[in-house]
Amino acid sequence: xxxxxxxxxxxxxxxxxxxxxxxxxxxxxxxxxxxxxxxxxxxxxxxxxxxxxxxxxxxxxxxxxxxxxxxxxxxxxxxxxxxxxxxxxxxxxxxxxxxxxxxxxxxxxxxxxxxxxxxxxxxxxxxxxxxxxxxxxxxxxxxxxxxxxxxxxxxxxxxxxxxxxxxxxxxxxxxxxxxxxxxxxxxxxxxxxxxxxxxxxxxxxxxxxxxx
Amino acid sequence: xxxxxxxxxxxxxxxxxxxxxxxxxxxxxxxxxxxxxxxxxxxxxxxxxxxxxxxxxxxxxxxxxxxxxxxxxxxxxxxxxxxxxxxxxxxxxxxxxxxxxxxxxxxxxxxxxxxxxxxxxxxxxxxxxxxxxxxxxxxxxxxxxxxxxxxxxxxxxxxxxxxxxxxxxxxxxxxxxxxxxxxxxxxxxxxxxxxxxxxxxxxxxxxxxxxxxxxxxxxxxxxxxxxxxxxxxxxxxxxxxxxxxxxxxxxxxxxxxxxxxxxxxxxxxxxxxxxxxxxxxxxxxxxxxxxxxxxxxxxxxxxxxxxxxxxxxxxxxxxxxxxxxxxxxxxxxxxxxxxxxxxxxxxxxxxxxxxxxxxxxxxxxxxxxxxxxxxxxxxxxxxxxxxxxxxxxxxxxxxxxxxxxxxxxxxxxxxxxxxxxxxxxxxxxxxxxxxxxxxxxxxxxxxxxxxxxxxxxxxxxxxxxxxxxxxxxxxxxxxxxxxxxxxxxxxx
Numbered sequence: 226x227x228x229x230x231x232x233x234x235x236x237x238x239x240x241x242x243x244x245x246x247x248x249x250x251x252x253x254x255x256x257x258x259x260x261x262x263x264x265x266x267x268x269x270x271x272x273x274x275x276x277x278x279x280x281x282x283x284x285x286x287x288x289x290x291x292x293x294x295x296x297x298x299x300x301x302x303x304x305x306x307x308x309x310x311x312x313x314x315x316x317x318x319x320x321x322x323x324x325x326x327x328x329x330x331x332x333x334x335x336x337x338x339x340x341x342x343x344x345x346x347x348x349x350x351x352x353x354x355x356x357x358x359x360x361x362x363x364x365x366x367x368x369x370x371x372x373x374x375x376x377x378x379x380x381x382x383x384x385x386x387x388x389x390x391x392x393x394x395x396x397x398x399x400x401x402x403x404x405x406x407x408x409x410x411x412x413x414x415x416x417x418x419x420x421x422x423x424x425x426x427x428x429x430x431x432x433x434x435x436x437x
Numbered sequence: 438x439x440x441x442x443x444x445x446x447x448x449x450x451x452x453x454x455x456x457x458x459x460x461x462x463x464x465x466x467x468x469x470x471x472x473x474x475x476x477x478x479x480x481x482x483x484x485x486x487x488x489x490x491x492x493x494x495x496x497x498x499x500x501x502x503x504x505x506x507x508x509x510x511x512x513x514x515x516x517x518x519x520x521x522x523x524x525x526x527x528x529x530x531x532x533x534x535x536x537x538x539x540x541x542x543x544x545x546x547x548x549x550x551x552x553x554x555x556x557x558x559x560x561x562x563x564x565x566x567x568x569x570x571x572x573x574x575x576x577x578x579x580x581x582x583x584x585x586x587x588x589x590x591x592x593x594x595x596x597x598x599x600x601x602x603x604x605x606x607x608x609x610x611x612x613x614x615x616x617x618x619x620x621x622x623x624x625x626x627x628x629x630x631x632x633x634x635x636x637x638x639x640x641x642x643x644x645x646x647x648x649x650x651x652x653x654x655x656x657x658x659x660x661x662x663x664x665x666x667x668x669x670x671x672x673x674x675x676x677x678x679x680x681x682x683x684x685x686x687x688x689x690x691x692x693x694x695x696x697x698x699x700x701x702x703x704x705x706x707x708x709x710x711x712x713x714x715x716x717x718x719x720x721x722x723x724x725x726x727x728x729x730x731x732x733x734x735x736x737x738x739x740x741x742x743x744x745x746x747x748x749x750x751x752x753x754x755x756x757x758x759x760x761x762x763x764x765x766x767x768x769x770x771x772x773x774x775x776x777x778x779x780x781x782x783x784x785x786x787x788x789x790x791x792x793x794x795x796x797x798x799x800x801x802x803x804x805x806x807x808x809x810x811x812x813x814x815x816x817x818x819x820x821x822x823x824x825x826x827x828x829x830x831x832x833x834x835x836x837x838x839x840x841x842x843x844x845x846x847x848x849x850x851x852x853x854x855x856x857x858x859x860x861x862x863x864x865x866x867x868x869x870x871x872x873x874x875x876x877x878x879x880x881x882x883x884x885x886x887x888x889x890x891x892x893x894x895x896x897x898x899x900x901x902x903x904x905x906x907x908x909x910x911x912x913x914x915x916x917x918x919x920x921x922x923x924x925x926x927x928x929x
Contacts, residue, residue, distance in 0.1 A: 337646060340619070356612065363605060372601055379605060383612045390619055398567030398631075402611065405574040409604050412578055416585075416597050423590045435594055435674040 228268045232351040239358040243319040259289025266388040314365040326357045348389040355382025438485040450551030470514035477507040492565040497921035503561040506690040512895035513682040519891035538589040552579040560694040566631040584679040595678035602671040610658020620647030640708035659698035666729035676745035681788025689781035707926040720760030726753025734864040751776040767922040768837030775830040782899035783819040789888040804877035820869035830906030
């Protein structure tokens with residue numbers, strides 16, 4: 226039951242991401258989602274969580290809740306921007322598309338049944354909706370930092386699915402995945418810094434000299 | 438031995454960041470590349486023991502791709518000696534827009550090159566889908582700094598696109614991994630193992646709906662990395678802006694490694710009785726890739742982008758080979774070997790042309806055969822090889838794939854493919870032969886003298902091997918290709 230509340234909060238967080246114009250608020254939302262996600266492996270399994278699940282939960286929460294937001298806030302500070310520029314798809318239209326997407330994911334997850342024991346249809350829906358939101362943010366927003374945020378939301382969706390459904394993956398794989406995502410965000414952060422220095426702005430629509 | 442293959446470049450790569458001596462670092466690069474190639478050669482004779490409780494194992498397809506990777510890396514590292522000597526000035530002038538820029542520190546470049554080799558090696562020997570995913574994502578992360586070696590806005594744009602598009606694609610492949618796990622547990626409640634050797638025997642009991650979804654996601658994910666249309670958009674940018682030896686490795690080695698991800702899931706689909714579905718998907722994406730490549734190759738103005746789109750074409754051919762199944766699988770594996778050799782050679786030569794002429798524009802390069810005969814002759818040979826002219830190996834591998842299409846009565850696929858290949862041949866001929874012929878004086882670019890011999894040796898060697906493969910396949914390679922094809926469900 227507790228798990229369902231977390232899932233509802235995650236879905237609401239995604240809608241907030243679609244509606245928000247302030248980068249700081251978006252980063253905080255993604256961080257909160259990261260902490261909530263860290264709780265999922267502890268609640269999802271059918272047995273009491275073991276030491277291994279606790280370890281993964283702590284590492285995941287620290288990375289997604291503390292390290293990533295810190296890296297992103299630093300990028301925002303260095304570039305001295307706080308507001309988004311006009312996106313390709315407006316904010317109210319984004320929310321509308323988000324709601325339609327949510328409905329579509331409900332239908333999709335119904336079709337994917339049967340689920341393994343322990344996974345609910347709501348969990349699959351929430352995970353797929355995060356993937357959808359992440360992809361939509363990546364293609365519809367201009368500032369490069371939004372694309373990193375979109376990537377994180379997408380990754381959160383994948384992680385939610387993995388944590389909720391596959392309670393038996395091995396430690397090596399889970400830590401490896403977290404490590405990869407960490408390095409990805411780190412490298413993207415460095416790239417953001419260089420883009421900022423090189424272009425004096427980080428809007429990806431200006432990254433368009435390579436064509437054909 | 439498997440661990441040694443991965444750890445040797447990983448450890449030396451990490452160490453290279455801290456080695457102050459330039460000469461020592463470069464020597465280390467070539468030594469590690471040679472040692473890695475020697476160990477790979479040894480793996481042909483002795484069967485390396487599995488490691489990490491069966492998570493690392495060398496199978497036939499893995500050995501094939503590892504050999505390609507290792508051989509190309511050796512060639513690229515020799516080329517790097519000449520290249521880095523040329524690039525080690527403090528300030529460089531951009532060849533196209535004539536602004537000044539700096540290169541990234543060489544220690545980091547060599548370090549990332551070695552780590553790149555380690556990550557690709559891990560891809561080829563992973564038998565666990567999760568580990569395979571980690572390795573493929575690692576190749577993206579360590580190769581991004583390589584693309585951003587020249588620190589200017591175009592390479593930065595290319596790096597950003599590469600990093601983002603590939604990371605997003607790979608994240609979808611991870612979702613595919615989880616779907617695969619679900620397909621294993623959802624029916625009998627068994628363990629959600631992702632080890633290939635445990636999945637294959639019980640593939641028939643996998644839930645078909647989840648398995649299909651897993652295949653689709655992994656095809657999208659690894660297909661992005663492999664450069665299948667319509668997910669190829671990062672590829673021409675990254676290949677045209679990165680240093681030529683990096684382009685050679687990306688095209689010749691990395692794309693194959695991503696393809697191996699598709700090969701693995703295809704293997705599970707075939708064993709699980711979903712082969713018809715996955716083959717249809719591969720065939721569609723493959724044909725689309727060849728078509729998109731043909732469109733962009735006609736009238737292409739930049740010779741590095743020309744080679745990059747040609748890579749999209751050849752990745753499409755690999756997908757078509759797998760989509761056809763049976764003899765097509767053998768053809769696709771053989772095609773991967775040939776394409777890697779020839780494409781790496783062409784990219785290395787493109788680096789020479791770029792440094793001699795100072796431009797990437799096809800129209801401005803004229804008289805290559807006169808101004809630097811070695812590069813020019815190899816360039817023409819490379820063009821003939823990549824378009825599948827006999828007696829190069831690519832002719833035979835393309836022929837096998839086409840024959841498989843006609844033998845199976847897939848007339849539509851065969852005819853469309855033939856037409857597209859003809860269009861591509863004409864487009865490439867116009868570009869490449871125009872560059873080779875004429876007099877150097879008539880070219881719009883300033884021409885410097887012939888290139889350093891060290892930058893020619895790797896290309897010449899690769900060309901010789903590609904030619905030899907066309908004249909006759911060695912028995913050991915033929916055996917390896919047949920065995921690899923058999924595991925995917927293809928027989929010749």
